Amino acid sequence: MLIRLYLGFTTPFWRNTIILSILGYGLYRIAPSRESIDKDNSLTSFIRKSLTPSEVWKTRNENHLALSVENAQSRQLTEAAQRPVVSRIRYTGKFEDFSPHRQSVGDSVDMSDLDVKSDSHMRK
Numbered sequence: 001m002l003i004r005l006y007l008g009f010t011t012p013f014w015r016n017t018i019i020l021s022i023l024g025y026g027l028y029r030i031a032p033s034r035e036s037i038d039k040d041n042s043l044t045s046f047i048r049k050s051l052t053p054s055e056v057w058k059t060r061n062e063n064h065l066a067l068s069v070e071n072a073q074s075r076q077l078t079e080a081a082q083r084p085v086v087s088r089i090r091y092t093g094k095f096e097d098f099s100p101h102r103q104s105v106g107d108s109v110d111m112s113d114l115d116v117k118s119d120s121h122m123r124k
Helices: 014-032 041-049 053-081
Strands: none
Touching: none
16 A cells, blocks of 8 residues: 655645635734724624624513513412312212112211312312
């Protein structure tokens, strides 16, 4: 296996070095100097034109804050919910539906004094 060694300034390393040097020099010439901070050059004026104004961000942030507060309040409402104190029976008439003649001995429960309470008894 023959390995070729490229010697000279035609290798990819030197090509990339020269390209990066030219780009760095160009950016140095475009970038603002410390003495001319108040003056606008082409790079800072382009950045300033392409950025979103601060008033737009302020209104977006205020809208997001209002929506976040509303979401937190609704989440707090649902997380603070509690189950009723007494479990309710959906069909209270089922107590009277059974036949007293089809009960085996010892399986029936005396429900003569059963009183089904409504929600008005449980309110404080």
